[in-house]
Amino acid sequence: MxxxxxxxxxxxxxxxxxxxxxxxxxxxxxxxxxxxxxxxxxxxxxxxxxxxxxxxxxxxxxxxLAFLDHLYEHVTEEYATTEGDDAVERLVGFVDSVLCRTDPEEGQAFQTALLEIRAQAPYVEAYRDQLRRFDAFVRDRVEAIVSAGIEEGTIRADVDPADAAAFIATLIDGVNARRVAVGETDGGTRRQFLAYVRDHLVAPEADLEVEG
Amino acid sequence: MxxxxxxxxxxxxxxxxxxxxxxxxxxxxxxxxxxxxxxxxxxxxxxxxxxxxxxxxxxxxxxxLAFLDHLYEHVTEEYATTEGDDAVERLVGFVDSVLCRTDPEEGQAFQTALLEIRAQAPYVEAYRDQLRRFDAFVRDRVEAIVSAGIEEGTIRADVDPADAAAFIATLIDGVNARRVAVGETDGGTRRQFLAYVRDHLVAPEADLEVEG
CATH class of the missing domain: 1.10.10.60 (Homeodomain-like)
Structure with missing residues (x-):
């Protein structure tokens, strides 16, 4: 716009x-x-x-379209950096901040509208392009955090940062879709996400605690 | 109907x-x-x-609504049992069969219509009830397979079957939403799903190979 x-x-x-x-x-x-x-x-x-x-x-x-553009600017500014002593803490913090809403009712109402827009993506190329930008931002952030974690030794060297980013982006999309479709909160999913991070991403030699 | x-x-x-x-x-x-x-x-x-x-x-x-009912009968009949020598093989087979489509183009077209219906769920209670039935079926199947795996010793005793089922249902919803919204196939997600199964679910003493 x-x-x-x-x-x-x-x-x-x-x-x-x-x-x-x-x-x-x-x-x-x-x-x-x-x-x-x-x-x-x-x-x-x-x-x-x-x-x-x-x-x-x-x-x-x-x-x-102008609104999606505006939202993109807002989201990428707000989530450009994440606090944390190490990559694992930054990763969990990033996923939490993308998922959690201060106002769950407003959060669900907005996610419902977003899911409607997602369902229009195959018909409207401009929506699809905007949604791909959001998706690329989330995956890039996760990939960067995971790569930094491998470098600092807190995340296993055999993890593929791009695969991990695709997996986590899929999980985020799933949580958001379920909130709308079946009214589910992400309690059990978050516990399993932390277990996934603990068992699959954290380097055993890093001796880190992943707390819920 | x-x-x-x-x-x-x-x-x-x-x-x-x-x-x-x-x-x-x-x-x-x-x-x-x-x-x-x-x-x-x-x-x-x-x-x-x-x-x-x-x-x-x-x-x-x-x-x-009659169509969703018909679809439910079809899906629950087709996926009521899954072949496999052990619970881990049955779990991967079940997720693959829920996700994979013989015709990806038709699969995406149908998933698009389903995502539109999901986005209507907050407004139409009858749709929400139908979607919850599908979701309960998927979670119950996964939970039953995981519980059987714990009993037979192929899945870790400390896994919570309900949590694992919620996590996997979320992942399936995420893959389906991403197919529609950003046109993504689930290649990277499947590799990470197998890694999750391998590292988080499979009992170390079971000595099983999880193959992609």
Whole structure:
């Protein structure tokens, strides 16, 4: 969105218009889901009129792509680095931060809208491209943490960082899909994830405790 | 569906009508997805008229619930038992059979429609109930295989069968969601799944090889 939206910002005289629209889109997606969402629903969540939204974005699809772009910027900034004394702690912290929500109800509402968008990916190339960017970010972060762990000796040398990253990304997608489809929280999955990290990733000689 | 549909079978004089409608529904879901599917699309895939479909099912939602019911019967019958010399072989075989498709393109089309239905689960209780039945079946099968493995000594005694089942069900959901959203096959995930089975589930004293 940015180029187009910022081209127009000067004209509207409101430099924070796109940010406000993005916030309204998030709330509208949580409240209405993706399939039935209208420009009017988004306008209702903001102090803008539907006409003002259309001034920035011709179609709902264009607005949603801008929203995914905005979300990507936010997520990649927030999760670019993870605290931890060693790679194993950073890995568990990264997965926890991607999965855990401070507000589970809002988290589920947003994941539901995201799952609807995922199911549209085979039909809409632009959505698929955006989803692949998110996925590449998660896999790259996990791969980088695992590689650093192998180098520092906390993760086994025989682990393939790319395979481990694909596995963990799959697990994250599974937890998110299950929250929506069967309303499941990830308690048992987290215990097993920690067991997987402990038994499959941690170097035996590192003598690390992986705590739940 | 069965009670209602079979009540009416006598009247239509075609004992295989529901089965034919279910086959047409499967094909229509693969071709059109779930959101845009119409009764006419399903009629077009069968030798029935739209009116004939409505004779059996008042609404599209009712037909789709009947379809999920039919699918459940089919899946639970096909995957009720798994061949294998020991529990570990049966576990890998079960996961492979749930995940692998003889026709990847058709498999992806059907998984896309299923993901759309999953994303509707928070809004439609009847879909959620059906999805929970499928999920319970997968978890029960995995749990039973793992429990049998602990008893026969091929799976570690300290594994919690319910936790392992939740973890593996999550992984299966993740693979299916990723196929749709980012078009990923499960090659790397399968290698890591086998590594998880090898390192976390197999009893060291069992001296089993887990082959990819």
């Amino acid at each position: 940015s180029e187009r939206a910022s081209d127009r910002q000067g004209t509207t005289g409101s430099p924070d218009t796109p940010e406000a629209i993005m916030d309204a889109t998030y709330t509208a997606l949580c409240d209405h889901g993706f399939a039935d969402l209208t420009m009017q629903d988004i306008a209702d969540e903001s102090d803008k009129s539907k006409a003002a939204l259309h001034y920035h974005f011709d179609t709902k699809a264009e607005l949603l | 069965s009670e209602r549909a079979s009540d009416r079978q006598g009247t239509t004089g075609s004992p295989d009508t529901p089965e034919a409608i279910m086959d047409a529904t499967y094909t229509a879901l693969c071709d059109h997805g779930f959101a845009d599917l119409t009764m006419q699309d399903i009629a077009d895939e069968s030798d029935k008229s739209k009116a004939a479909l409505h004779y059996h099912f008042d609404t599209k939602a009712e037909l789709l």
